[in-house]
Amino acid sequence: MMEVYLDNNATTMVDPKVFEEMKPFFCDIYGNPNSLHRFGAGTHPKMVEALNFLYEGINAADEDDIIITANATESINTVIKGVWIDKILNGDKKHIITTEVEHPAVTAACRFLQSQGVAVTYLGVNAEGTIDAQQVKDCIKDETALVSVMWANNETGKIFPIKEIGQICRDAGVLFHTDATQAIGKIPVDVQDCNVDYLSFSAHKFHGPKGIGGLYVRKSCALTPLLHGGEQMGGLRAGTVDVASMVGMGWAMKLATSTMALAYEKNHISKLRDKLESAILELPDTIVIGGTENRTPNTTLISIRGVEGESMLWDLNQKGIGASTGSACASEDLEANPVMNAFGSDSELAHTGVRFSLSRFTTEEQIDYAIEVIKNAVTRLRGISSSYAYAPASHASGL
Structure with missing residues (x-):
């Protein structure tokens, strides 16, 4: 059989080449990256290299942030709840737009916001299994704080018009998040070309390890952190970074997004x-x-x-x-x-x-x-x- x-x-599965890059960080180069001694500092070169691979993989600009998270679910919750805190609780925006076919992490986070009095518009899909960018434009209003639309659907594989939606949001002054978990490594993903403000992803979807993901944040679109504690990730996400997994995610990104x-x-x-x-x-x-x-x-x-x-x-x-x-x-x-x-x-x-x-x-x-x-x-x-x-x-x- x-x-x-x-x-x-x-x-x-983890790509064997990725696994080889991860191995040294379990038993040889195992210091806490935030420690000042040589054991901690020894992790830095490969962490920087991995971060560079992530930036290159989605064409992020040097001044933008990529926050290392536990998974795409954490990244998604960081965006949706961060916007809720910054733009809704502490501002005059009371509305979010998403779709009926998002990953449960997006849907559940939006349902939570609804329980707190936030208005959420769920766009239905058309006969082709996606949405028209015009649907987004028609639903944006003065109170709209965020649009969250997946790059590619996890069940049908259908690709959504992210570039058009990004331009609409940029023109309207509305923040735009896309869950690119099912797109990276399958099709080109370019945050600059598509006017993306926030982008979430998870390493285990493109032959990296489980338990680690990322959140792209465009410069000037900073969020209140979901996790508070230490000063890791420049204070944007507390918690000791899993160096082995970060290195693995970086190499998985490099391999998955190469032209070949x-x-x-x-x-x-x-x-x-x-x-x-x-x-x-x-x-x-x-x-x-x-x-x-x-x-x-x-x-x-x-x-x-x-x-x-x-x-x-x-x-x-x-x-x-x-x-x-x-x-x-x-x-x-x-x-x-x-x-x-x-x-x-x-x-x-x-x-x-x-x-x-x-x-x-x-x-x-x-x-x-x-x-x-x-x-x-x-x-x-x-x-x-x-x-x-x-x-x-x-x-x-x-x-």
Whole structure:
């Protein structure tokens, strides 16, 4: 039995080259970077190098800040709650704009702000699974403090019009945050070109270690820190930095955002994804959620009518294949997939989405094996379904 990991939007393996760069900081160069002695100072060269890799990876300017955090969730909460403190509690802004398909970290933070009296507008997605920049423009008002729109969706891979939204926010004098967790390492990400004020990311999504992330903050857009304590990160985020993980994140960024790596994603990984997708779509009553245009190269979310997503994952797991029904951060939630709901899918289809997400370590041999297993699983599960036999073939045309 072959093992095939197709859940890379949940997490990725650490690139062996990244792991090699991290090794010395566990047992050899282990000093606290804030200590004055040679053991602490010995960590500084590689930390500076890693930080430079992060700046280069997203094209941050020298005068901007990149704060090292524990993960993208912390980065997101730092932005949303920081803006709440600075612009809403201590100012006259009372409104935030986001979308219905954001990562749970954004949605939950916005729900918290709503409980504190903040008005939040949730933009719905269009038939292509994204939003129009004009939707943002139409919803901005004098009280708007922040717009938060993801760069790429974690379930469908759909890419949002970040450059256009950034320009709209800049022209309106509204702060703009984007969660780029699912974009970095898959498509080019440029904070200068897109007028981004805040950008959040997590290392384990682009073959770095778990437990570390970053927050880009444009100069003049400083925030009240989420964590207070020591003076680490220039007082912007208290807590001793995990040097090994910071070095790993820097090197993972360097490898993932190189011209060669991004070209490999675009030209090779997308072909493997398309091969898998096309084979599944040969089955009746299957559809790609959001369509096949304007996506990250590695992701597809497919609805297979008559097959519960959880049941499909069980069958795949028995054959050594890892996939997902959506966000890993909500994997224990048995409610219908919120992204499927946002598309207006019916109650049956809302439970049938299966996400396959590849990485640069996925091989064609693995895809061929996955295709065979998936087709056999669909045949078995539809064969024992109490409702699929009555579903009309016309369902294959769409949601």
